[in-house]
Amino acid sequence: MKEIPVTLVKANQLMLVILTLLSIFLQNVWIVLGTLVLVAASLLFGPKANLAMRIAKIFIKDFSKDETEAVVLLRFNQTIAASLLAIATTILFVSGHWIAWVFTGMVSIAAAVALSGFCVGCFMYYQIKRLSYKMRHNN
Structure with a gap:
């Protein structure tokens, strides 16, 4: 199973919290769209395309003592985040309805909770x- 250092996962979560909260406070659809693009890029091209992880690697050189997390969990969480951000972006561009900020807030909350130790997506x-x-085994 492929693994990724937890520090890189936390960098991604921090990026999600910062960008989604910034978009909510500024009521800026373009930040939501930009966040969606960043999340989708890492889904399409893998962790190497994740901007937050690339930035973290500049500042942290040694991950050998870092705990790891399965890449499949990161991918699952990124898929949820991308889905919620896609829904929010679509709603914002189509109608501008306030419910889009709820979807954006869900990403903020999930990422913030994950930073504090409980991964909702992993659960x-x-x-x-x-x-x-x-x-499969009850049949």
Whole structure:
């Protein structure tokens, strides 16, 4: 299983918190769209395309003693973030309805909670895997 240093994962989470909160406070759809592009780039091209991780690697050279996280979890979380940001961006460009900021806020909250130690996406991932396993083995 591919692993990624937790420091890089936290850099990504910090970027999400900063950009999504900034977009909410400034009520700026372009920041939401930019955040979506950054998240989508890392989904399409992998962690090497993640801007936050690239910046973190400039400042931190040695990750050998860092704990790691499965890349599949990062990808799952990025998929959720990209989906929520895509919904928010679409709503903002189509109607400008306030509900879009709720979707953006969900990304902010999830990333902030992850920074403090509980990964909502990881919890969801394991629950889905557990249910999938149960369904396959109960037949």
